[in-house]
Amino acid sequence: MRSKSGQTSKYVFTMVELMIVIAIIVLLAALLLPSLQKARDTAKRIKCTGNLRQLSLAWLNYCNAHNEWLPVYDSALWGIGSWWSTSKAWPEIMQAELSTAVYKSTWGAYIIRKNSYLSCPSFPKTADMGTFNPDYGMNRFGIGGNTVNGAPIYKKMTNVKLPTQLVGFGDSYIAWAPTLGSYTIEGSGAHFRHSNKANLLFCDGHVELKDRYFFNPPWGWWNKAPWGNP
Numbered sequence: 001m002r003s004k005s006g007q008t009s010k011y012v013f014t015m016v017e018l019m020i021v022i023a024i025i026v027l028l029a030a031l032l033l034p035s036l037q038k039a040r041d042t043a044k045r046i047k048c049t050g051n052l053r054q055l056s057l058a059w060l061n062y063c064n065a066h067n068e069w070l071p072v073y074d075s076a077l078w079g080i081g082s083w084w085s086t087s088k089a090w091p092e093i094m095q096a097e098l099s100t101a102v103y104k105s106t107w108g109a110y111i112i113r114k115n116s117y118l119s120c121p122s123f124p125k126t127a128d129m130g131t132f133n134p135d136y137g138m139n140r141f142g143i144g145g146n147t148v149n150g151a152p153i154y155k156k157m158t159n160v161k162l163p164t165q166l167v168g169f170g171d172s173y174i175a176w177a178p179t180l181g182s183y184t185i186e187g188s189g190a191h192f193r194h195s196n197k198a199n200l201l202f203c204d205g206h207v208e209l210k211d212r213y214f215f216n217p218p219w220g221w222w223n224k225a226p227w228g229n230p
Contacts, residue, residue, distance in 0.1 A: 045195075062096075
């Protein structure tokens with residue numbers, strides 16, 4: 001009886017110890033997981049920053065190869081056919097400079113290569129083979145070819161007056177298909193996917209993380225930095 005009782009007591013004690021250990025593990029996990037998630041988010045943001053810097057180099061190479069002329073965000077703005085049939089969005093216009101990030105499919109469409117530097121690691125993907133849409137959009141009203149009134153603006157990089165203040169590209173998305181990214185040829189906007197902030201590439205090549213307040217400039221924003229002609 002004593003032996004059986006002693007064994008039972010020992011078994012109960014062991015279970016209590018196990019429960020305490022499990023409770024400690026759960027507590028430590030609860031304390032550490034947010035820090036680990038924050039570290040992962042930081043790593044993704046840093047990778048996104050690197051992506052935009054690579055995009056900046058491709059953009060600069062395009063300008064150098066075209067006598068400082070800026071690529072438009074959509075060739076239809078300049079009357080090159082109808083949008084649906086023959087117009088080109090900026091990833092296709094800059095395809096030579098974007099190198100392996102964009103490729104032409106066997107059926108003629110230009111595809112953004114998955115996990116390329118046009119693909120933000122903080123943006124969830126649903127396509128297995130790539131997408132028509134990069135995760136970064138061009139500043140249509142500042143350097144992309146027209147103002148909100150349809151008038152052409154910057155034509156050459158040398159026309160940019162305040163490159164440290166004017167946005168060139170940034171985290172974006174398509175409003176009606178937020179998991180796809182953005183060509184910036186449809187109604188789209190900034191995507192705050194880095195802890196409620198967006199990475200922005202400015203015309204001088206530097207990248208900054210900005211919150212939503214940055215996107216609320218005073219009246220007449222199309223004529224001022226960060227969007228319009230400063």
